[in-house]
Amino acid sequence: MLQTLKPVPPDALLAVTEAFRADPSRDRVDLGVGVYRDATGITPVPRAVRAAEQKMLSRQATKAYVGQGGNRPFAAFMEKLALGANHPALRDGRVVTLQSVGGTGALRLVAELIRLSGYTGAVQVSNPTWANHVPVLQGAGLATAAYPYYDIPAGRLLAGRMLEALSACEPGTVVLLHGSCHNPTGADPEPGHWAELAEVMARRQLVPFVDLAYQGLGRGLDADAAGLRLLCERLPEVLVALSCSKTFGLYRERVGAVMCVAENAAAAATSMSHLQALARRNYSMPPDHGAAIVAEIASDPALHADWQQELDDMRDRVNGLRKSLAGALRSELDSGRFDFIEQQAGMFSMLGLPKDAVERLRNEHHIYTAPDSRLNVAGLSGKEIAAVARAIAAVSRT
């Protein structure tokens, strides 16, 4: 049987990391893989995470299964974090949440739930979108289509064209939106655009599917969830994938959550029963550790405050790096061509460079971006900004 399989090409982004590791140059800079790095170049374990782990270790009495929906205090905390404590959907009991295996696991479970509902249309994704969205959706048996989102060479959001395309979608169409810190572009809808999105989606009876993987890393915990909160007020159904990988630095613990906002409490409970059944036949029971850490932080005001402070500091650092890089590029090129880097949010921006320029960055300057010229701004330690700006300027002049 295995003889019949054809090899799958390696994931293009993981191949960038391999190439970086194999590069002996002392000047090499990895701006490919999407992890936050501090000024010393490491992806830190947040202080609150470390402290929560220590508290938990001395207390844990069993390793018995957690339970089908996962850690319940964790799920309650994630709902409040995403929606705000007093959101009407929470008051109305329209929200259910299941712990998932990272944000990707949440996306997959939502995709399977969509399939299970008998949906036969294509799921609309932004052009461009995170490289794993289409494989996850198609892997669950869904078709995908793309709506206009971003003008790559101009470095700007195509809000009007996006709204126009969504206005033409069939009622019931599922639309995948990035809650904040759009990956790969860093360009998010403005508050006014979210209001228009909510209006179009309500009028056309579309179903938002919001991927919120970077809450707090763009403009702030509340600002980054404002679009999602609005959609959950205005629309009867919203599907949500949440991730704790970046916001709690828990990448390898694989913790996230699926949140379903349904028309009423009964529909929400039915959705939960299906999510539990889907989880059961995928991996049976969720892991404990990552969600238990988040629940511990949520239950301890001092740890909670410290986590929030460190998240604020990470965001300020990334925004500072954005400003410095855009400034250095302005000086190198004597033009505002890359000014969008400063205005965008979250970990990524796209340089909008052609393939040969991306290759020159790598081969001549030892700077590794994703193949589509996505740059992980949060991967810069700070010291290499001048060299990175010089290299980008050199390959973008010709």
Ligand SMILES: Cc1ncc(COP(=O)(O)O)c(C=O)c1O
């Ligand atoms: C847009 C987006 N969604 C979801 C995820 C899922 O992250 P994870 O599965 O590591 O929690 C990522 C990670 O890079 C992402 O960029």
